[in-house]
Amino acid sequence: DQQVKQNSPSLSVQEGRISILNCDYTNSMFDYFLWYKKYPAEGPTFLISISSIKDKNEDGRFTVFLNKSAKHLSLHIVPSQPGDSAVYFCAASPPLISNFGNEKLTFGTGTRLTIIP
Amino acid sequence: ETGVTQTPRHLVMGMTNKKSLKCEQHLGHNAMYWYKQSAKKPLELMFVYSLEERVENNSVPSRFSPECPNSSHLFLHLHTLQPEDSALYLCASSQDGVQPQHFGDGTRLSIL
Numbered sequence: 001d002q003q004v005k006q007n008s009p010s011l012s013v014q015e016g017r018i019s020i021l022n023c024d025y026t027n028s029m030f031d032y033f034l035w036y037k038k039y040p041a042e043g044p045t046f047l048i049s050i051s052s053i054k055d056k057n058e059d060g061r062f063t064v065f066l067n068k069s070a071k072h073l074s075l076h077i078v079p080s081q082p083g084d085s086a087v088y089f090c091a092a093s094p095p096l097i098s099n100f101g102n103e104k105l106t107f108g109t110g111t112r113l114t115i116i117p
Numbered sequence: 118e119t120g121v122t123q124t125p126r127h128l129v130m131g132m133t134n135k136k137s138l139k140c141e142q143h144l145g146h147n148a149m150y151w152y153k154q155s156a157k158k159p160l161e162l163m164f165v166y167s168l169e170e171r172v173e174n175n176s177v178p179s180r181f182s183p184e185c186p187n188s189s190h191l192f193l194h195l196h197t198l199q200p201e202d203s204a205l206y207l208c209a210s211s212q213d214g215v216q217p218q219h220f221g222d223g224t225r226l227s228i229l
Contacts, residue, residue, distance in 0.1 A: 004159065034216055036220075042222050043121070043123075044220045104165070105160075105162065106159070107160040108159055
C-alpha cells in the first residue's frame, strides 16, 4: 500500500502559467515533506521542503503548501519555464527522533511536468 | 569533484555474473543510502548506513550485499540476480540523517 501518492502521472502547462503538482499521504506520522526534481539520466535533486509545523514554504518561483488535516501537499511553480520540464517526486519522512532509522524517505511515483513554450 | 558520484552509469549482466556498484560522496556526510527505482514504481529504500554501520535493511534479498568501508564510499555487490532486479539504483547521502538527502545520478542495471 502506497503511503505517498501522486495521482497525476503527467501534467502539461503553458510557459508563464502556474504549474500545480499534488501529493497525498496516508501516514499521519510523517513530519517532513520534500519535493525532488529529476531530469532524464540524472539523479533526483532536492527542490523544496516543508515541516509539519508550517503550512507554506516559499523559495523563489516555488511554493509548497501543506494541508495536514487533508494529508495533502502541493507544489506551485509560477511562472513556469521550459527548464522546469522534469519528473517531480514528492517524499515524506517521519520525525528524526534519535538515531538513524527514523529518517527514511517514502517517495511517490512522480509526476512528469511538461512546459509548453 | 563534488556531490555524489556513482559508477558505472550503465551495467548489463547475466544472471550468473558478479558485479559491484560504487558510490562516492564528496559532501562530508556521515550517512549513505541505496535506493532502487523500478519502472512506474516509487523509489524504494534498500539499505541505510550510518558511520559505516548498517542501520537499515529494508527486506532486501541476500543477492544484494552492501558494503561501506568508510563514510565516503558505498558499494552494492550483486550476484545471481534475477530479471526483475533490472532497475535504476540510486545512492544518496545525508548528514546525521537530516533531510534532504543528496542523490547520485544512478546506475541503470539490466539483467539478461
